[in-house]
Amino acid sequence: MPLDEDKQVMxxxxxxxxxxxxxxxxxxxxxxxxxxxxxxxxxxxxxxxxTAKIRANQRxxxxxxxxxxxxxxxxxxxxxxxxxxxxxxxxxFKEGWDRYTKSMLRVxxxxxxxxxxxxxxxxxxxxxxxxxxxxxxxxxxxxxxKNPPAERTxxxxxxxxxxxxxxxxxxxxxxxxxxxxxYRMRHNNRRSAFSIQQYxxxxxxxxxxxxxxVGKHNNDxxxxxxxxMLREYFLxxxxxxxxxxxxxxxxxxxxxxxxxxxxxxxxRVRTSQKTKLKSKxxxxxxxxxxxxxxxxxxxxxxxxxxxxxxxxxxxPNGKQIGxxxxxxxxxxKGASSYIPKNGETLDCEFDTDGVKFTPYCCRHTYxxxxxxYRRHSDVYAIAENCATSISMVEQYxxxxxxxxxxxxxx
Numbered sequence: 553m554p555l556d557e558d559k560q561v562m563x564x565x566x567x568x569x570x571x572x573x574x575x576x577x578x579x580x581x582x583x584x585x586x587x588x589x590x591x592x593x594x595x596x597x598x599x600x601x602x603t604a605k606i607r608a609n610q611r612x613x614x615x616x617x618x619x620x621x622x623x624x625x626x627x628x629x630x631x632x633x634x635x636x637x638x639x640x641x642x643x644x645f646k647e648g649w650d651r652y653t654k655s656m657l658r659v660x661x662x663x664x665x666x667x668x669x670x671x672x673x674x675x676x677x678x679x680x681x682x683x684x685x686x687x688x689x690x691x692x693x694x695x696x697x698k699n700p701p702a703e704r705t706x707x708x709x710x711x712x713x714x715x716x717x718x719x720x721x722x723x724x725x726x727x728x729x730x731x732x733x734x735y736r737m738r739h740n741n742r743r744s745a746f747s748i749q750q751y752x753x754x755x756x757x758x759x760x761x762x763x764x765x766v767g768k769h770n771n772d773x774x775x776x777x778x779x780x781m782l783r784e785y786f787l788x789x790x791x792x793x794x795x796x797x798x799x800x801x802x803x804x805x806x807x808x809x810x811x812x813x814x815x816x817x818x819x820r821v822r823t824s825q826k827t828k829l830k831s832k833x834x835x836x837x838x839x840x841x842x843x844x845x846x847x848x849x850x851x852x853x854x855x856x857x858x859x860x861x862x863x864x865x866x867x868p869n870g871k872q873i874g875x876x877x878x879x880x881x882x883x884x885k886g887a888s889s890y891i892p893k894n895g896e897t898l899d900c901e902f903d904t905d906g907v908k909f910t911p912y913c914c915r916h917t918y919x920x921x922x923x924x925y926r927r928h929s930d931v932y933a934i935a936e937n938c939a940t941s942i943s944m945v946e947q948y949x950x951x952x953x954x955x956x957x958x959x960x961x962x
Contacts, residue, residue: 561612563596563604573597574604578612582619630680631673633720634664640719653797654874656712663709664716667692677726680717685710685733703737710735744903744913745920750887751790753898757887758783777868780853782879785865787846789914792839793922793938796875796911798823804851805860809844819844823939838937880911919945 562577574596583590594611596604628636638660645652671691672684689706701709710733720726746754757763763783766775789799801824808820819839851858856868863872887900902908915938922934923945935942 561608563601563608565599572599574599574601574608576604576608576611578608578615580615580619628677628720628725629673630675630677631669633677633725634660634669634673634716636723636725637716637719638665655797659708659712660716663705664712666697667695667709668713668716670695677717677720678728680726680728680731682731682733685713685731685735688713689735707735707737744905744907744909745917746790746900746909746913748921748925749898750900751917753890753892754786754883754887754900756892757890758786758883760890762890763883763886774868777854778879781850781865781873782876782883784846784850785873785876786880786883786914788839788843789911790917790921791841791843791846792819792821792837793915793918793934794821794823794837795915795939798837799865800863800872800874802864803861804858804864807847807864809848817841817844819847837939875911877911884909 560579564575564577565572566575576594576596578592578594580590580592592615596607598604598607638657641652641660642657645654645657671688672680675684688710692701692706692709714731714733717726717731721728721730764776764779766772766779785799802821806822806824808822809817810820811817818841821837821839823835823837847864850864857863857866857870862870865873865876867873881901884901888898891897900909919934919938923929923931931942931945935945938945
């Protein structure tokens with residue numbers, strides 16, 4: 553039954569269990585705003601003709617307003633939006649697009665897919681509000697699988713979902729206001745640095761045959777290659793302060809071994825364009841003599857992947873190493889079990905607060921040592937070389953204490 557001359561609104565009935573119910577069919581002039589549908593069909597939730605007629609006309613007026621303002625009439629669900637985002641992200645990652653990483657793909661699949669879909673997946677994207685983001689923390693702390701989420705995990709999941717919403721807005725799936733909510737962690741999430749004793753113990757352990765003699769016959773060439781590379785990776789990372797993602801992208805063409813006028817060796821490393829947007833500041837990093845020697849030893853001991861375009865930290869097939877996390881944990885466990893001649897034991901796996909060390913702690917170790925142990929240290933130069941801000945160094949990285957600067961304070 554048409555309600556207008558152009559038959560843009562039609563009413564019809566359906567026999568349901570609860571009785572006769574009126575439905576309306578609306579003609580859409582801008583189908584791109586309605587999932588490419590030319591017609592929308594919606595229940596008027598009444599069996600009364602006059603009530604259904606009023607509701608249908610009101611709804612058609614709403615549809616016209618949405619169309620005139622280029623706003624989504626009938627969008628996708630949150631779950632559909634997340635799935636489409638991940639599909640495109642994974643496709644672009646496999647195609648080698650810049651700033652599309654394996655680690656973030658894992659975050660979207662593991663965290664956003666597992667929790668945000670459960671949380672609000674059945675809602676339409678147009679129904680998602682900033683309040684849902686504000687309430688996410690309370691919901692998330694009650695819903696977890698293996699372990700309760702840390703504040704950093706919640707922060708990551710919220711910011712990742714905001715990225716999904718931004719993408720959906722760009723694709724025309726969501727026409728609401730951008731989500732402006734920012735999750736603030738209650739506790740200052742300072743990264744841990746290896747103590748000087750832990751650093752020395754690890755370095756000592758990495759120089760032993762115990763570290764290299766692995767495999768069934770203590771001579772597995774693939775494992776030995778990997779462990780020799782991990783040893784140099786650790787020394788390099790702790791003496792240049794680069795991010796994990798930046799070190800992952802280093803190729804031999806980016807490395808320059810140099811010497812100061814005073815004869816002191818160092819290394820210059822050019823950062824990849826893939827990380828340039830994140831790494832605000834220097835696009836070339838200066839590594840200490842220890843970092844320089846680590847890369848030189850790696851070149852001397854390796855028999856493969858030494859061409860200018862080859863990755864520095866890669867497997868025998870030339871594929872770059874992600875973050876050495878598994879090997880890194882093995883290294884710390886071995887260093888903790890290693891007993892030197894003086895017989896002293898030392899835990900190298902955890903910091904004083906019981907927080908497990910990760911590869912990223914090498915960057916924090918570099919910054920902390922530069923502040924604590926170098927005379928006349930320059931926090932601006934350190935921040936510039938690490939492509940971060942002075943405030944970030946002070947807030948998140950510096951474990952330096954007032955007593956470390958006695959000469960400058962008195």
